[in-house]
Amino acid sequence: MTIQDVDRMSFAEEWERWHRAHEQALADPHGFLAITSLHWLSPEPTRFEDAPGAWSSGPEGVVVELADGEELTIDGTAVHGRYVFGAITERDSLYAGYGDAAIEIAKRGGHDIVRPRHPGNPLRTAFTHTPAYAPDPRWVRRGRYLPFDEPRAITVGAVAEGLEHVYDSPGQVEFELEDGETFRLTAFNGKRPGSLMVLLTDATSGVTTYAANRSLQIEAPDDAGRVTLDFNRATNLPCAYTDLATCPLPPAENRLPIAVEAGERIPLERGGRP
Template sequence: MTVQDVDRMSFAEEWERWHRAHEQALADPHGFLAITSLHWLSPEPARFEDAPGAWSSGPEGVVVELADGEELTIDGTAVHGRYVFGAIAERDSLYAGYGDAVIEIAKRGGHDIVRPRHPGNPLRTAFTRTPAYAPDPRWVRGGRYLPFDEPRAITVGAVAEGLEHVYDAPGEVEFELADGGTFRLTAFNGKRPGSLMVLLTDATSGVTTYAANRSLQIDAPDDAGRVTLDFNRATNLPCAYTDLATCPLPPTENRLPVAIEAGERIPLERGGRP
């Protein structure tokens, strides 16, 4: 066995560990696969089959009116009657316990929503895995971060009709592919301080990968602005599995004309093939 073979095996094993952890988070008892409904709140109180109380959104923010015998748990404390969650920031979520379920209270695209998450949801209990391309080191590409003078507010569409999301973009990421093509992607802030995230589609989208979007997390640039794009870790967003998501679409410039045959493929739940 050559050193190159050993390196490829180590690369594949590391990817497998990462993907297992990623899928465990996806299939968490209160993760996205547990969502049973999506409710858009209005000033008129409304009751839902999978959540207690009558919910509304108005000058006080999100309010729930719990009837006699109904209870939510918030920060470990049982609450009854009228409870004011208050104003919720864009893309923030609050969670209230309800038996073995949680009720997500959030704001998306300027609208307050409620999304109950029940561990017994069939989408979650039937989940096995997400198909993915075999990990390949050739899809790890070096690149460079090109910061803007000031972050730019970028408006993108959403999978939910009529909804828009606004993200601050700190800069762009430039990289080359093996055929010599050079591309730039608008980057948003990532999950960790200093890290980046890009939303993208490519020539595989709608063919072998989910049509609307995939995302890629990128570690913080080094002092010289160098970054690494590991397309083997391009992942599906929640909307790839459920229609009860409000995922953003990539900005126009992030729709690549080439095939990125790496990362997660169309989920089995959407007709993807193993």
């Protein structure tokens, strides 16, 4: 066995560990696969089958009115009657306990929503895995971070009709393929301080990968602005599995004309191949 073979095996094993952890988080008892409904709140108190109370959104923010015998648990404390969650910040989520379920209270695209998450949801209990391309080191590309002078507010569409998301973009990421062709992607802030995230589609979208979007996390640039784009770690967003999501769409410049045959493919739940 050559050193190159060993390196490829180590690369594949590391990717397998990462993807296994990613899928465990996806299948969490209160993860996105556990969502049973999506409710857009209005000033009129409304009851839902999969959550206690009558929910509304108004000048006080999100309010729930629990009937006699109904209870939610918030930060470990049981609450009854009328409870005011207050104003929710865009893209933030709060969670209230309800038996073995979690009730998500959030704001998306300027609208307050409630999304109950029940561990017994069939989408979650039937989940096995997400198909993905075999990890290939050639899809690890070195790139350059090109920061803007000031962060720019970028408006993108959403999978939910009529909804828009606004993200602050700190800059762009430029990378080349083996043939020297250069591409530039608009980046948003990533999960960790200093890290980046890009939303993208490519020529595989709607063919072997989910049509609307995929996401790629990028570690923070080094002191010289160098970054690494590992397209093997391009992942599906929640909307790839459920219609009860409000995922953003990539900005126009992030729709690559090439086929990125790496990362996660169309989920089995959407008709993808094993």
